[in-house]
Amino acid sequence: MNTTLSETSLPNLNLVKRGKVRDIYDLGDALLMVASDRISAFDVVMPEAIPDKGKILNQISLFWFKIMVPIVANHVISGEVSSFPSSCKPYAAQLEGRAVLVQKAQPLPIECVVRGYISGSGWKSYKEDQSVCGIKLPAGLKESDKLPEPIFTPSTKEEVGVHDINIDFEETCRRIGRKLAERVRDLSLAIYNKGAKLALEKGIIIADTKFEFGRVGDDIILIDEVLTPDSSRFWPKASYRPGGSQPSFDKQFLRDYLESIHWNKKPPAPHLPEEVIAKTRSKYLEALRAVTGSDHGL
Secondary structure, three states, rough: OOOOOOOOOHHHHEEEEEEEEEEEEEEEEEEEEOOOOEEOOOOOOOOOOOOHHHHHHHHHHHHHHOOOOOOOOOOOEEEHHHHOOOOEEEEEEEHHOOEEEEOOOOOOOEEEEEEEEEOOOHHHHHHHOOOOOOOOOOOOOOOEEEEEEOOOOOOOOOOOOOOOOOOOOHHHHHHHHHHHHHHHHHHHHHHHHHHHHHHHHOEEEEEEEEEEEEEEEEEEEEEEOOOOOOOEEEEEEHHHOOOOOOOOHHHHHHHHHHHHHHOOOOOOOOOHHHHHHHHHHHHHHHHHHHHHHOOOOO
């Protein structure tokens, strides 16, 4: 049975932030991150939620976090509600499958974007001057072409409703320091390369993705989410044809719908038809099955 949770209500816990998708509670020694079923496009949250989307994202992230441990530590303490602190127990039904207990970290003020294929804002930038975030690319690329090698194209991290801004590597160094910028660049490329290779074996092309990192003392760890349909472009390998936009397992379907109705990409967002909600859910679920090999009871 489909379940929809647009917003959590955990009255005895300390809510510190509602993001585009996640509600975050401070439990003292740790944070509780709950993935709601909200969906955003063009940095604006839609008025309707996508049933089970938060559970799907959470399960995909937990899968990848575990796989990436040899490359970088992450903030996950537990994804099992039964092991959460006793203060969470009254809300177990609301949290099941969509919540994770995480270590506190100081998030870096940039989004670490990696592109293996030319699409989205990268394609728009390439058409202007054959570069993305200051990185010169070969002439003659078609939309959705695979790049000679993945590139690190960071962006700013803006508030909900404000578009993130692509920046070059030198600007990244100015914002967080060269040593740290080089560290997160190298980590981002390593995580992407490992994930993209594994996904390709499962019939999915990960065209691009974004990561977030945080500081814990002197350590840098992976936080937020990793290689999900919210943070990445997932394309079916079987239908991949460069030269235009691709069918996808991610919210590109929603973006395409919003483009088709000529929405100005500013709040308030338009209401979504039932068929767009249902199709978006089915694409997320397809991604979950392909990546993890299970639908996790959804």
